[in-house]
Amino acid sequence: MAHQTVRTWDESLVPSAAGRTDRPSPDCPVETALAAIAGRWTTLVLRDLMAGPQSYSALRAALPQISDKVLTERLAVLRARGLVHRSAEPGFPTRVTYELTDAGRALRPLLVELYRTGERLRR
Amino acid sequence: MAHQTVRTWDESLVPSAAGRTDRPSPDCPVETALAAIAGRWTTLVLRDLMAGPQSYSALRAALPQISDKVLTERLAVLRARGLVHRSAEPGFPTRVTYELTDAGRALRPLLVELYRTGERLRR
DNA sequence: CAGTATCCCTGTTGATACTG
DNA sequence: CAGTATCAACAGGGATACTG
Numbered sequence: 080m081a082h083q084t085v086r087t088w089d090e091s092l093v094p095s096a097a098g099r100t101d102r103p104s105p106d107c108p109v110e111t112a113l114a115a116i117a118g119r120w121t122t123l124v125l126r127d128l129m130a131g132p133q134s135y136s137a138l139r140a141a142l143p144q145i146s147d148k149v150l151t152e153r154l155a156v157l158r159a160r161g162l163v164h165r166s167a168e169p170g171f172p173t174r175v176t177y178e179l180t181d182a183g184r185a186l187r188p189l190l191v192e193l194y195r196t197g198e199r200l201r202r
Numbered sequence: 203m204a205h206q207t208v209r210t211w212d213e214s215l216v217p218s219a220a221g222r223t224d225r226p227s228p229d230c231p232v233e234t235a236l237a238a239i240a241g242r243w244t245t246l247v248l249r250d251l252m253a254g255p256q257s258y259s260a261l262r263a264a265l266p267q268i269s270d271k272v273l274t275e276r277l278a279v280l281r282a283r284g285l286v287h288r289s290a291e292p293g294f295p296t297r298v299t300y301e302l303t304d305a306g307r308a309l310r311p312l313l314v315e316l317y318r319t320g321e322r323l324r325r
Numbered sequence: 326c327a328g329t330a331t332c333c334c335t336g337t338t339g340a341t342a343c344t345g
Numbered sequence: 346c347a348g349t350a351t352c353a354a355c356a357g358g359g360a361t362a363c364t365g
Binding site: 257258259262270271273274290294295296297298 | 346
Binding site: 188192 | 209210212214215216217218220221223224225226230231232233234235236238239242243245246249252253264265266267268305308309310311312313314315316317318319320321322323324
């Protein structure tokens with residue numbers, strides 16, 4: 080009879096099978112959440128959008144040091160992730176509004192927990 | 203009298219001044235927390251250490267696809283971050299145990315929230 | 326106003342092989 | 346057993362200049 084290693088999982092930490100992965104996998108919920116907020120500036124953009132819909136220039140004004148390229152790419156990625164919705168009014172000059180989707184708003188508790196954890200670590 | 207833009211901050215999202223940054227800054231608690239768990243494989247190593255102290259080979263066995271180089275580097279970084287403690291028993295063969303520090307254990311609620319958020323996003 | 330287009334640079338990851 | 350050493354490959358981020 081061969082040895083068998085039975086690994087016990089802490090259900091409060093890893094409640095479902097998807098988290099019992101032995102390598103980084105998109106199927107792991109932790110990876111899914113990390114992928115949602117991945118990228119420099121991303122959490123700052125999300126924070127600003129949590130206050131409500133914002134125009135492109137309002138977002139840029141709130142983050143003076145971000146380059147157009149990066150802000151545009153961040154917003155495009157957040158759109159592709161289904162976290163942000165973009166609406167452009169026809170006419171000139173162009174006016175574009177970005178706002179969070181329901182999925183985007185679902186990130187609020189995570190941002191709060193990141194903040195709490197960061198403050199804890201400071202001590 | 204010049205115009206003045208008064209930005210209102212949601213205290214439940216950004217409770218202290220450290221989060222009201224206009225660029226990625228190590229002073230922001232969110233950045234601190236993200237830095238703690240940054241890096242591929244990192245959350246998996248932390249997850250395994252949440253179950254208690256582990257030897258180097260136990261960690262490697264739990265993550266068969268990680269290379270020695272990356273596992274070693276991950277552990278070194280987690281040590282440098284003050285999240286993991288390393289203890290080596292003298293003698294041969296070497297036996298080394300890794301365990302979470304108090305700071306490392308403080309990450310548990312964040313991992314749980316990452317998991318919850320990831321599951322939410324799946325729907 | 327709201328973006329694009331280039332180009333470069335640097336850090337991170339990984340494969341493979343070797344060691345006290 | 347518990348790592349190091351080396352090197353190659355890649356992706357993300359940023360500076361700058363231009364456009365419908």
